[in-house]
Amino acid sequence: MFAVQFDSPGYIDVLQVRNIPVPSPGEGEVLIALEASAINPADVKIRSGMITPQGSAPFTLGYDLVGTVKQTGPNAGRFLPGDRVIGASTSAVTGNGTWSEFVCLPETSLARAPENVDSAILAQLPLPGLTAMQAVDALQLTPGADVLVAGAAGAVGRIALQLLHLRGYRAHALVRRAEQAESLPTGVAEEVHIGSLPVSRVDAVIDTAGIDLSAALRPGGHYVTVVPGSPPHSVSPESATLVITRESGAMLHALAELLAAGELDLPGSTTFTFSEIEAAHHEYDRQLGRRITLVV
Ligand SMILES: NC(=O)c1ccc[n+]([C@@H]2O[C@H](COP(=O)([O-])OP(=O)(O)OC[C@H]3O[C@@H](n4cnc5c(N)ncnc54)[C@H](OP(=O)(O)O)[C@@H]3O)[C@@H](O)[C@H]2O)c1
Secondary structure (H helix, E strand, C coil): CEEEEECCCCCHHHCEEEECCCCCCCCCEEEEEEEEEECCHHHHHHHHCCCCCCCCCCEECCCEEEEEEEEECCCCCCCCCCCEEEEECCHHHHCCCCCECEEEEEHHHEEECCCCCCHHHHCCCHHHHHHHHHHHHCCCCCCCCEEEEECCCCHHHHHHHHHHHHCCCEEEEEECCHHHHHCCCCCCCCEEEECCCCCCCEEEEEECCCCCCHHHEEEEEEEEECCCCCCCCCCCHHHEEECCCCCCHHHHHHHHHHHHCCCCCCCCEEEEEHHHHHHHHHHHHHCCCCEEEEEC
16 A cells, blocks of 8 residues: 655655555554545644654654545444544654555544545544644633634634634634635634734633734633643743644544534645645645645
8 A cells, every 4th residue: 555654854855655565453443545634734843853753764644534444453343344434643642644545543533424525625624623622622711701713714723713603702813814814714703813912802812823822811811722832931831731632533523513514614725646745745835824635
Protein backbone atom coordinates (compact mmCIF):
# COMPACT_ATOMS: atom_id res chain seq x y z
CA MET A 1 0.00 0.00 0.00
CA PHE A 2 1.12 3.62 -0.35
CA ALA A 3 2.10 5.81 2.62
CA VAL A 4 3.31 9.41 2.78
CA GLN A 5 6.46 9.24 4.87
CA PHE A 6 9.64 11.08 5.79
CA ASP A 7 12.83 10.01 7.56
CA SER A 8 14.22 13.36 8.80
CA PRO A 9 12.36 16.64 9.20
CA GLY A 10 12.80 19.33 6.61
CA TYR A 11 11.16 21.16 3.72
CA ILE A 12 8.35 19.72 1.59
CA ASP A 13 10.75 17.65 -0.50
CA VAL A 14 11.45 15.31 2.45
CA LEU A 15 8.00 13.78 1.86
CA GLN A 16 7.99 10.53 -0.10
CA VAL A 17 5.13 8.32 -1.26
CA ARG A 18 6.38 4.81 -0.43
CA ASN A 19 5.10 1.30 -0.85
CA ILE A 20 4.86 -0.40 2.58
CA PRO A 21 3.08 -3.49 3.99
CA VAL A 22 -0.61 -3.28 4.96
CA PRO A 23 -0.91 -3.24 8.80
CA SER A 24 -3.04 -5.75 10.73
CA PRO A 25 -5.58 -4.51 13.27
CA GLY A 26 -4.58 -5.27 16.85
CA GLU A 27 -6.75 -5.67 19.94
CA GLY A 28 -9.71 -3.27 19.75
CA GLU A 29 -8.56 -1.88 16.41
CA VAL A 30 -10.10 -1.56 12.98
CA LEU A 31 -8.41 -1.60 9.56
CA ILE A 32 -9.77 1.21 7.37
CA ALA A 33 -9.30 1.84 3.65
CA LEU A 34 -8.58 5.57 3.45
CA GLU A 35 -10.78 7.72 1.24
CA ALA A 36 -9.79 11.26 2.25
CA SER A 37 -7.77 13.29 4.74
CA ALA A 38 -6.68 16.92 5.12
CA ILE A 39 -3.57 18.94 5.88
CA ASN A 40 -3.43 20.47 9.37
CA PRO A 41 -0.83 22.84 10.84
CA ALA A 42 0.44 19.93 12.98
CA ASP A 43 1.38 17.97 9.83
CA VAL A 44 3.54 20.89 8.73
CA LYS A 45 5.00 21.28 12.24
CA ILE A 46 5.93 17.56 12.37
CA ARG A 47 7.34 17.53 8.83
CA SER A 48 9.45 20.64 9.52
CA GLY A 49 10.75 19.44 12.92
CA MET A 50 8.82 21.87 15.17
CA ILE A 51 7.08 18.84 16.70
CA THR A 52 8.91 15.54 17.22
CA PRO A 53 6.55 12.59 16.78
CA GLN A 54 6.70 9.46 18.93
CA GLY A 55 8.59 6.46 17.61
CA SER A 56 11.39 6.24 15.11
CA ALA A 57 11.78 6.94 11.40
CA PRO A 58 10.20 6.48 8.95
CA PHE A 59 7.25 8.62 10.09
CA THR A 60 3.85 8.58 8.37
CA LEU A 61 2.04 11.94 8.54
CA GLY A 62 -1.68 12.67 8.81
CA TYR A 63 -4.35 13.27 11.48
CA ASP A 64 -7.69 13.18 9.68
CA LEU A 65 -9.40 10.15 8.19
CA VAL A 66 -12.51 9.39 6.16
CA GLY A 67 -12.69 5.79 4.97
CA THR A 68 -14.35 2.39 4.92
CA VAL A 69 -13.83 -0.40 7.45
CA LYS A 70 -12.11 -3.40 5.84
CA GLN A 71 -11.39 -5.66 8.80
CA THR A 72 -11.88 -5.68 12.56
CA GLY A 73 -9.30 -6.86 15.09
CA PRO A 74 -9.82 -8.99 18.21
CA ASN A 75 -12.49 -7.55 20.53
CA ALA A 76 -13.47 -4.80 18.10
CA GLY A 77 -17.22 -5.03 17.57
CA ARG A 78 -18.56 -1.52 17.08
CA PHE A 79 -18.11 -1.45 13.30
CA LEU A 80 -18.51 -3.94 10.47
CA PRO A 81 -16.59 -4.27 7.22
CA GLY A 82 -18.17 -1.84 4.76
CA ASP A 83 -19.06 0.82 7.38
CA ARG A 84 -17.98 4.33 6.35
CA VAL A 85 -16.23 6.05 9.24
CA ILE A 86 -14.41 9.22 10.25
CA GLY A 87 -11.53 9.39 12.69
CA ALA A 88 -8.59 11.37 13.95
CA SER A 89 -5.23 9.87 14.82
CA THR A 90 -3.19 12.12 17.10
CA SER A 91 -0.13 11.13 15.15
CA ALA A 92 2.45 13.24 17.04
CA VAL A 93 1.51 11.35 20.21
CA THR A 94 0.84 7.90 18.74
CA GLY A 95 3.26 7.91 15.80
CA ASN A 96 0.37 6.51 13.74
CA GLY A 97 -0.33 8.82 10.79
CA THR A 98 -3.35 8.46 8.51
CA TRP A 99 -1.80 9.31 5.14
CA SER A 100 -1.66 5.75 3.86
CA GLU A 101 -3.90 3.51 1.81
CA PHE A 102 -4.91 1.48 4.88
CA VAL A 103 -4.90 2.71 8.49
CA CYS A 104 -5.36 0.86 11.80
CA LEU A 105 -7.06 2.87 14.53
CA PRO A 106 -8.72 1.98 17.86
CA GLU A 107 -12.45 1.62 17.25
CA THR A 108 -12.98 4.06 20.14
CA SER A 109 -11.37 6.77 17.97
CA LEU A 110 -13.91 6.34 15.17
CA ALA A 111 -17.47 7.44 14.45
CA ARG A 112 -19.85 6.43 11.70
CA ALA A 113 -19.68 8.94 8.84
CA PRO A 114 -22.94 10.80 8.31
CA GLU A 115 -24.64 9.72 5.10
CA ASN A 116 -24.79 12.03 2.13
CA VAL A 117 -21.90 14.25 3.25
CA ASP A 118 -19.10 14.61 0.75
CA SER A 119 -15.71 13.23 1.79
CA ALA A 120 -14.06 16.62 1.08
CA ILE A 121 -16.31 18.16 3.75
CA LEU A 122 -15.97 15.24 6.19
CA ALA A 123 -12.17 15.41 5.95
CA GLN A 124 -12.29 18.93 7.44
CA LEU A 125 -14.00 17.72 10.62
CA PRO A 126 -11.96 15.25 12.72
CA LEU A 127 -8.93 17.06 14.21
CA PRO A 128 -10.32 20.62 14.02
CA GLY A 129 -13.68 19.44 15.39
CA LEU A 130 -12.22 17.47 18.30
CA THR A 131 -9.88 20.34 19.16
CA ALA A 132 -12.68 22.91 19.07
CA MET A 133 -15.01 20.73 21.15
CA GLN A 134 -12.33 19.99 23.76
CA ALA A 135 -11.50 23.71 23.98
CA VAL A 136 -15.17 24.64 24.47
CA ASP A 137 -15.57 21.82 27.02
CA ALA A 138 -12.64 23.29 28.97
CA LEU A 139 -14.56 26.52 29.66
CA GLN A 140 -15.68 26.83 33.27
CA LEU A 141 -18.63 29.09 32.50
CA THR A 142 -22.39 29.13 32.38
CA PRO A 143 -24.26 29.78 29.12
CA GLY A 144 -24.68 33.47 28.34
CA ALA A 145 -21.05 34.24 29.13
CA ASP A 146 -18.97 36.17 26.59
CA VAL A 147 -16.21 34.12 24.92
CA LEU A 148 -13.74 35.44 22.35
CA VAL A 149 -12.31 33.05 19.74
CA ALA A 150 -9.01 34.15 18.18
CA GLY A 151 -8.35 32.72 14.73
CA ALA A 152 -12.10 32.39 14.23
CA ALA A 153 -11.72 32.01 10.46
CA GLY A 154 -9.33 29.06 10.90
CA ALA A 155 -10.25 25.39 10.95
CA VAL A 156 -10.45 25.05 14.74
CA GLY A 157 -11.69 28.58 15.45
CA ARG A 158 -14.57 28.36 12.98
CA ILE A 159 -15.93 25.23 14.66
CA ALA A 160 -15.30 26.59 18.19
CA LEU A 161 -17.30 29.71 17.33
CA GLN A 162 -20.24 27.61 16.16
CA LEU A 163 -20.13 25.25 19.16
CA LEU A 164 -20.12 28.23 21.54
CA HIS A 165 -23.18 29.65 19.81
CA LEU A 166 -24.97 26.28 19.89
CA ARG A 167 -24.27 25.96 23.62
CA GLY A 168 -25.74 29.35 24.41
CA TYR A 169 -22.57 31.38 24.93
CA ARG A 170 -22.16 34.85 23.42
CA ALA A 171 -19.45 34.07 20.86
CA HIS A 172 -17.08 36.84 19.75
CA ALA A 173 -14.70 36.40 16.83
CA LEU A 174 -11.22 37.81 16.31
CA VAL A 175 -9.87 37.59 12.76
CA ARG A 176 -6.86 39.15 11.15
CA ARG A 177 -8.35 40.51 7.93
CA ALA A 178 -11.71 41.86 6.71
CA GLU A 179 -12.23 39.09 4.14
CA GLN A 180 -11.91 36.51 6.94
CA ALA A 181 -14.78 38.24 8.75
CA GLU A 182 -16.88 37.83 5.60
CA SER A 183 -16.09 34.12 5.46
CA LEU A 184 -17.51 33.38 8.94
CA PRO A 185 -20.78 31.45 9.20
CA THR A 186 -23.64 33.92 9.47
CA GLY A 187 -25.59 34.61 12.64
CA VAL A 188 -23.06 32.99 14.95
CA ALA A 189 -20.82 35.79 16.26
CA GLU A 190 -22.15 38.54 18.54
CA GLU A 191 -19.26 40.73 17.44
CA VAL A 192 -16.41 40.33 14.97
CA HIS A 193 -13.13 42.09 15.75
CA ILE A 194 -10.78 42.59 12.86
CA GLY A 195 -7.11 42.86 13.76
CA SER A 196 -7.52 44.35 17.24
CA LEU A 197 -8.66 42.99 20.56
CA PRO A 198 -11.59 44.22 22.61
CA VAL A 199 -10.23 45.33 26.02
CA SER A 200 -11.39 43.72 29.31
CA ARG A 201 -14.62 42.63 27.73
CA VAL A 202 -14.98 38.84 27.77
CA ASP A 203 -15.32 36.11 30.41
CA ALA A 204 -13.07 33.68 28.54
CA VAL A 205 -10.91 33.40 25.45
CA ILE A 206 -10.18 30.46 23.18
CA ASP A 207 -6.91 31.04 21.36
CA THR A 208 -6.33 29.14 18.12
CA ALA A 209 -3.98 31.78 16.66
CA GLY A 210 -1.12 31.60 19.19
CA ILE A 211 -1.35 35.28 20.16
CA ASP A 212 -1.62 37.13 23.49
CA LEU A 213 -5.31 37.64 24.27
CA SER A 214 -4.93 38.51 27.95
CA ALA A 215 -5.99 42.16 27.42
CA ALA A 216 -9.43 40.99 26.27
CA LEU A 217 -10.23 39.18 29.53
CA ARG A 218 -12.27 40.60 32.35
CA PRO A 219 -10.59 40.16 35.76
CA GLY A 220 -10.86 36.50 36.77
CA GLY A 221 -11.47 35.36 33.19
CA HIS A 222 -10.45 31.93 31.84
CA TYR A 223 -7.78 31.55 29.15
CA VAL A 224 -8.08 28.43 26.96
CA THR A 225 -5.50 27.86 24.27
CA VAL A 226 -4.87 25.06 21.80
CA VAL A 227 -1.46 26.42 20.79
CA PRO A 228 1.48 24.96 22.74
CA GLY A 229 3.82 27.73 23.92
CA SER A 230 0.90 29.90 25.02
CA PRO A 231 -0.80 31.28 27.11
CA PRO A 232 1.45 34.27 27.78
CA HIS A 233 3.38 34.50 31.06
CA SER A 234 1.04 37.26 32.29
CA VAL A 235 -1.77 34.67 32.66
CA SER A 236 -1.70 32.70 35.92
CA PRO A 237 -1.59 28.91 35.55
CA GLU A 238 -4.82 28.57 37.60
CA SER A 239 -6.82 30.58 35.06
CA ALA A 240 -5.40 28.89 31.98
CA THR A 241 -5.93 25.60 30.15
CA LEU A 242 -3.77 24.25 27.32
CA VAL A 243 -5.82 21.74 25.33
CA ILE A 244 -3.89 18.88 23.76
CA THR A 245 -6.37 17.10 21.53
CA ARG A 246 -7.42 13.57 22.46
CA GLU A 247 -8.89 11.00 20.08
CA SER A 248 -12.59 10.40 20.75
CA GLY A 249 -15.09 8.53 18.65
CA ALA A 250 -17.90 9.70 20.95
CA MET A 251 -17.10 13.36 20.32
CA LEU A 252 -16.74 12.74 16.59
CA HIS A 253 -20.17 11.13 16.66
CA ALA A 254 -21.64 14.27 18.28
CA LEU A 255 -19.87 16.49 15.73
CA ALA A 256 -21.04 14.31 12.84
CA GLU A 257 -24.63 14.61 14.07
CA LEU A 258 -24.35 18.41 14.10
CA LEU A 259 -22.92 18.32 10.59
CA ALA A 260 -25.68 16.03 9.32
CA ALA A 261 -28.31 18.29 10.94
CA GLY A 262 -26.90 21.31 9.12
CA GLU A 263 -25.83 22.94 12.40
CA LEU A 264 -22.13 23.00 11.58
CA ASP A 265 -20.76 24.89 8.62
CA LEU A 266 -17.32 23.66 7.49
CA PRO A 267 -15.02 25.49 5.09
CA GLY A 268 -14.57 24.62 1.45
CA SER A 269 -11.26 23.13 0.38
CA THR A 270 -9.02 22.45 -2.59
CA THR A 271 -8.54 18.77 -3.42
CA PHE A 272 -5.30 16.96 -4.31
CA THR A 273 -4.52 13.26 -4.65
CA PHE A 274 -1.85 11.70 -2.45
CA SER A 275 0.38 11.32 -5.51
CA GLU A 276 0.31 15.15 -5.63
CA ILE A 277 1.40 15.47 -1.98
CA GLU A 278 4.23 17.94 -2.66
CA ALA A 279 1.96 20.21 -4.72
CA ALA A 280 -0.67 19.99 -1.97
CA HIS A 281 1.84 21.16 0.65
CA HIS A 282 3.06 24.00 -1.56
CA GLU A 283 -0.54 25.11 -2.00
CA TYR A 284 -1.15 24.88 1.76
CA ASP A 285 1.92 27.04 2.45
CA ARG A 286 0.87 29.57 -0.16
CA GLN A 287 -2.71 30.00 1.02
CA LEU A 288 -2.46 29.85 4.79
CA GLY A 289 -5.92 29.31 6.15
CA ARG A 290 -7.25 27.69 2.96
CA ARG A 291 -8.07 24.05 3.61
CA ILE A 292 -6.66 21.21 1.53
CA THR A 293 -8.38 17.83 1.08
CA LEU A 294 -6.22 14.82 0.16
CA VAL A 295 -7.93 11.94 -1.63
CA VAL A 296 -6.71 8.47 -2.56
N1 LIG B 1 -3.17 21.42 20.97
C1 LIG B 1 -3.52 20.57 20.01
O1 LIG B 1 -3.59 19.35 20.23
C2 LIG B 1 -3.88 21.13 18.65
C3 LIG B 1 -4.76 20.46 17.81
C4 LIG B 1 -5.11 21.06 16.60
C5 LIG B 1 -4.56 22.28 16.25
N2 LIG B 1 -3.66 22.87 17.09
C6 LIG B 1 -3.06 24.15 16.75
O2 LIG B 1 -4.09 25.13 16.73
C7 LIG B 1 -3.73 26.16 15.82
C8 LIG B 1 -4.89 26.42 14.87
O3 LIG B 1 -5.11 25.28 14.05
P1 LIG B 1 -6.04 25.43 12.77
O4 LIG B 1 -6.08 24.11 12.12
O5 LIG B 1 -7.30 26.13 13.13
O6 LIG B 1 -5.14 26.43 11.88
P2 LIG B 1 -5.61 27.48 10.78
O7 LIG B 1 -6.76 26.92 10.01
O8 LIG B 1 -4.39 27.92 10.06
O9 LIG B 1 -6.20 28.69 11.64
C9 LIG B 1 -5.41 29.60 12.36
C10 LIG B 1 -6.12 30.94 12.25
O10 LIG B 1 -5.48 31.89 13.12
C11 LIG B 1 -5.42 33.12 12.41
N3 LIG B 1 -4.44 34.04 12.96
C12 LIG B 1 -3.09 33.92 13.00
N4 LIG B 1 -2.56 35.01 13.58
C13 LIG B 1 -3.59 35.84 13.88
C14 LIG B 1 -3.67 37.13 14.49
N5 LIG B 1 -2.59 37.80 14.86
N6 LIG B 1 -4.90 37.69 14.65
C15 LIG B 1 -6.02 37.03 14.26
N7 LIG B 1 -6.01 35.81 13.66
C16 LIG B 1 -4.80 35.23 13.49
C17 LIG B 1 -5.06 32.67 11.00
O11 LIG B 1 -5.24 33.72 10.07
P3 LIG B 1 -4.26 33.81 8.79
O12 LIG B 1 -4.81 32.79 7.81
O13 LIG B 1 -4.45 35.22 8.36
O14 LIG B 1 -2.87 33.50 9.25
C18 LIG B 1 -6.05 31.53 10.83
O15 LIG B 1 -7.33 32.00 10.47
C19 LIG B 1 -2.44 25.68 15.12
O16 LIG B 1 -1.33 26.28 15.76
C20 LIG B 1 -2.44 24.19 15.37
O17 LIG B 1 -1.16 23.61 15.34
C21 LIG B 1 -3.31 22.32 18.27
